Amino acid sequence: MKMLTRYLRLLYVGGVLAKLHLTSYISWIINGVFWSVLLIIPASYLSPNPVTTLKLLIPGIVGMSLASTGLWTGTEFLRWMVHDGLTDMFRENGLGVYHYIVCTLPVDLLLSGVASLALLGLVSSGFYGINPLWWLQGNPILVTLGLTTLMVVELFYGALAGYLYTRTRLSGSWTGLLQIVITVGTIIPASTYPFPYVAFLNPASLSAELLRASYGVSGFDPISLVILTGALTPTYLYIGWILSKKSDELIARHGLEYRI
Structure with a gap:
């Protein structure tokens, strides 16, 4: 019961933070x-089957988006929020x-995941004259799993960014480097590689393939x-979870400095 109460409080904190940064969320999604x-547009026009290309690309973009969100969330907690004292406030409360x-x-799942999928589906459908709600026509079980x-993707990459940030001196550079890595299995489908299952080293590729499979193109x-x-x-x-705990241990042992 205590654990449930704690998670509900965390969700409340997340809602408050989202409300404070709502404009940034909207700008980020539109961008x-x-x-x-x-x-x-160019990928689909160069394809012999534009609709299939849409169904391959958009799940990959959504998967990459949540992975990128996780990277920036972990970086945010250990970078900008340090300057404002918010990181210390969180840590003082355990x-x-x-x-x-x-x-x-x-909030990130709704805005970066569901909203992005819906908007990309609606906008892209206009270029090819297909049903604007095609993105709702996938297998419901696979869509839900995806x-x-x-x-999980966001949690994994947020923890990874946190660990690398506390373990190394490269600061936010890790975020930029990893954003290139997460294209594997997302923007570039796993099935295109000589050893496709290697792509699942990137957790976002699993989500992308589940969504692709729901539309029959995996x-x-x-x-x-x-x-x-x-x-x-x-x-x-x-x-x-292990990476996030290692980050906390490193902070407790060595402290945390503000980096630009």
Whole structure:
């Protein structure tokens, strides 16, 4: 009961933070949609089957978006919030990297995941004269799994960013470098690689392939993906939890400095 109460309080904190940064969220989503359209239009026009290309690209963009969100969430907690004293406030209340990321998950899933999928589906449909609600026509089980695992993706990458930030001196540079890495299995589908399953080293690739499978365009069998989800999701969660705890231990031992 105590754990449930704690998580509910974390969600409340996340709601308050989201309300304070609502304008930034809206700007970020619109900006992301416009940049994504710049990628989708040429790729689709050069494809012999534009609709299939849309269904391949958009799940990848959504998966990459949540991974990127996680990276910036972890960086935010250990970078900008240090300057404002908010990181210290969290830590004084027994909350660390893991707790901060958890409190942001539901809002990020709705805005960076569901809203981005809906907006990209609506906007892109206009270029090719297809049903504007095509993104709602996927297999409901696979869509639910794909969107749910996006929270695990954000937690994993937020914890990874936190660990690298506290462990090294490269500061926010890690975030930029990892944003290139997360294109593997997302923007670039896992099935295009010589050894496709290697792409699942990137947790976002699992979410992307689940969404692709829901629209019938994944290079993986849906049943295999469901089995992989059951095996890999706990693994991603455990690794993320370990990395976040290591970050907290390093902060407790060495302190935390503000870096530009």
